[in-house]
Amino acid sequence: MNNSPQIKQAAAVIRQARKVIALTGAGVSTESGIPDFRGRxxxxxxxxxxxxxxxxxxxxDPGKVWTMLAELTELVDAEPNLGHYAMAxxxxxxxxxxxxxxxxxxxxQTAGSRNVVEYHGSLATFTCPTCGKQWSLAQIRRLILPPHCPECGQILKPDIVFFDEQIPSQVFYLTEELLASADCLIVAGTSGQVMPAALIPGRVARQGGTIIEINLELALGHMADLSLANSFAETMVALQAEVSSG
Ligand SMILES: [Zn+2]
Structure with missing residues (x-):
């Protein structure tokens, strides 16, 4: 993999690009042991x-939804893999x-990436729907579930975007800022079926950007200019090494 022509080709594109951004999905976290929520x-x-x-x-019924959220907070208790670190x-x-x-x-972020837009929000923080005070996952873990706001007693809501919720405008703004003038997009661990993955590669392609796909099972089809059908961690480690050696 390390010396594969595709890695060299992708590394050359990245080195020559003015602005490289990445779009990641569940597939990058499955290698950290977090199962794909949409998977079988x-x-x-x-x-x-x-x-x-x-x-x-x-x-x-926040108490009922918290039976699912309790499981979710356990599921995301994982360590970054080498691919996360390579991106950082x-x-x-x-x-x-x-x-x-x-x-x-x-x-x-745990791996050290700084400029990360969390399109579907995050389980890192929880906000009280009544008093607006925000609490960290570490603080939530010390409470009996469902967690009640230590200030006012209301059941806390995770700062994730529920299916029927609007993507916060701040997230749209930050996404737009990243996409503007991007001339290379690394798509990793996402099938491109779900928003925003469904729109972002097309947007970068229309700007004349190069799309590099990293997926165990390739999903972007003709949309990808370079397709690396291998594990996220292995590919990113090889790619990062090749980019910095050039
Ligand atoms: Zn409160």
Whole structure:
């Protein structure tokens, strides 16, 4: 893999690009042991998204939705893999301007990535719907579930975007900022079926950018200019090494 012509080709594109960004999805976290929520036996096969994954459901019965959220907070208790770290190094070295992730596990930040847009929010923080005070996952873990706001007693809501919720405007703004003038996009661990993955590669391609796909099972088809069908961690480690050796 290390010396494969595709890695060299992708590294050359990255080195020559003015602005490289990445779009990541569940596939980068499965290598950290976090199962794909949408996969077979995934979270959403066991909890009906309409009953457990909407803001409406949360408002109607937060205690019930917290049976799913309790499992979710356990699931994301994982360590970054070598691919996350390789992306962080690429950013530090100036070869990656930022990451748009669909993941809510915070693993890119744990690995050291700084410019990360969490398109679907994050499980790192929880906000009280009544008093607006924000609490960290570490603080939540010390409470009995469902966690009640230590200030006012209301059941806390995770800062994730539920299925029926709008993407916060700040997230749109930050995504737009990253996409503007990007001339290379690394798509990793996402099938491109779910928003925003469904739109972002096309947007960068229309700007004349090069799309590099890293997926165990390639999914972008003709949309990808370079397709690396291998594990995220292995590919990113090889790619980062090749980029910095050039
Ligand atoms: Zn409160």
């Amino acid at each position: 036996n995934g979270l959403w096969s066991r909890y009906d998204p309409m009953e457990y994954g909407t803001l409406g459901a949360f408002r109607a 190094v690429m950013e530090k070295d100036g070869f990656l301007q930022g990451i748009i992730t669909q993941n809510i596990d915070g693993l890119h």
